[in-house]
Amino acid sequence: MSxxxxxxxxxxxxxxxxxxxxxxNPNFGTAQTTYITLGSPDFMEVDSSDTFERFADxxxxxxxxxxxxxxxxxxxxxxxxxxxxxxxxxxxxxxxxVILEDCPKIGNCPGGNVISNFSSTANGCSSKSxxxxxxxxxxxxxxxxxxxxxxxxxxxxxxxxxxxxxxYKLQVSPPPVTPTFNDVPVTHPFFQxxxxxxxxxxxxxxxxxPPLYCPDDPVTRGQMAVFLAKALGLQWx
Numbered sequence: 348m349s350x351x352x353x354x355x356x357x358x359x360x361x362x363x364x365x366x367x368x369x370x371x372n373p374n375f376g377t378a379q380t381t382y383i384t385l386g387s388p389d390f391m392e393v394d395s396s397d398t399f400e401r402f403a404d405x406x407x408x409x410x411x412x413x414x415x416x417x418x419x420x421x422x423x424x425x426x427x428x429x430x431x432x433x434x435x436x437x438x439x440x441x442x443x444x445v446i447l448e449d450c451p452k453i454g455n456c457p458g459g460n461v462i463s464n465f466s467s468t469a470n471g472c473s474s475k476s477x478x479x480x481x482x483x484x485x486x487x488x489x490x491x492x493x494x495x496x497x498x499x500x501x502x503x504x505x506x507x508x509x510x511x512x513x514x515y516k517l518q519v520s521p522p523p524v525t526p527t528f529n530d531v532p533v534t535h536p537f538f539q540x541x542x543x544x545x546x547x548x549x550x551x552x553x554x555x556x557p558p559l560y561c562p563d564d565p566v567t568r569g570q571m572a573v574f575l576a577k578a579l580g581l582q583w584x
Contacts (some may be wrong), residue, residue, distance in 0.1 A: 351367075357360075360574075363497025373493045376394075376517065377390050377433075377516060377517050377518060377519060378464075379516070380427055380428060380514045380515065380516055381514065381515055381517075382428070382512055382513070382514045383420070383512070383513050383515075384510050384511070384512050385416050385418070385495060385511045385512075385578065386509070386510045387401050387508070387509070387510070387512060387514070388401075389416040390414040390415065390416045390497060390508075391414060391415060391416070392412060392413070392414055393412075393413040393414065393415055393474060393496075396430045399412055399414070399499070402567070412498070412499045413496055413497070413498050413499075414496065414497050414499070414508075415494055415495065416494070416495045416496075417492060417493070417494060417496070418447075418493035418495055418513060420486045420488075420493065420515055421486065421488075421514070421517065422486055422487060422488045422489065423485060423486060423517065423518050423520070424485070424486040424515040424516065424517055424519055425480070425483070425484070425485055425486075425515060425516045425517075425518050426447075426462065426480075426482060426485075426513065426514070426515050427478065427480045427514045427515055427516055428476065428477070428479060428487070428512070428515075429445070429447055429463050429476065429477050429512070429513060429514075430474055430475070430476035430477075430511065430512035430513075430514075431443065431444075431445040431465070431467065431474065431475050431476070431508065431511055432473075432474045432508065432509045432510045432511070432512070433467050433472070433473065433474070433475075433506070433507065433508050433509065434471065434472040434473075434500075434505075434506065434507045434508075434509070435467040435469070435470060435471070435472075435473075435505070435506050436470065436471060436472075436502075436505040436506075437505040437506060440559060441468045442463065442466035442468070443466065443467040443497065443498065443499055443500070443506050443507075443508060444465070444466040444467070444497065444498040445462045445464065445465065445466075445496070445497050445498075445508075445511055446461060446463075446464040446495070446497075446498070447461070447462045447464065447479070447493070447494075447495055447498040447513075448460055448461050448462065448493075448494045448495075448496065449461075449462055449484065449491055449492075449493065449584075450491065450492040450493070450494050451490075451491065451492070452453050452490055452491060452492050453490075456492070456494050458545070462482050462484050463477055463479045463482065463568045464474050465477060473489070476523065477542070478511060485518065486515070495511055495513075497511065503563055504584040518538060519539060519543050520543050520546070521539070522538055522539040522543075523542055525545075526538065526542070527541075527542060527552075527558060527560075528541065528545075528552055528558050528559055529557050529558060529559055530559050530561065530562065531560045531562055535562065539564060541560055541562065544574075544578075545560075545584060547577075547578070549573075549577045549578050550573075550574065550576055550577075
């Protein structure tokens, strides 16, 4: 069987643009939205005055309450979707609410840095969602924290939250100012993607001194195996 050779830039573009095959909930790739759900075990009361019960996988309030959860998403993820799943059966106008807030990594979370917030509108058990892509918020686990807060009114136990769903897309990191490879300048159409592969440890280029990537050279099936195994973190066990 003859070896099939493809240009190096085609491998890079294929991995980034198609995510190696579209999936409904991929753990890699930039095209599709991945969803995570935070349920009642993920939330804790803000202070000792907040009281609640957990039943039927819901957070049910028996007093005034605000409950928070720390969101764990991969660095570089772009937030796209927020959904509140709730039951609101009282008729006194006190709605169930959700707030998604960007906070510093140390200290209290200040007000005003809200990414998205809304309240329940339908009477009964329902869901409310929002497209939050316009916030253009990129997760930064090194310097920031993401906090989800659900607010349940007092009155009685006719309000509950079953979960909050967040959607996100992965992104290719921005390119550096200085090129790594002499033959891939900042003006090269694949500069960002080649730099991302290099900084992820997927490739070291085709020559060390001077550093070259050889973007137009073909790739063997063996070299492709190295690219994919490193990119996906494939393991033998």
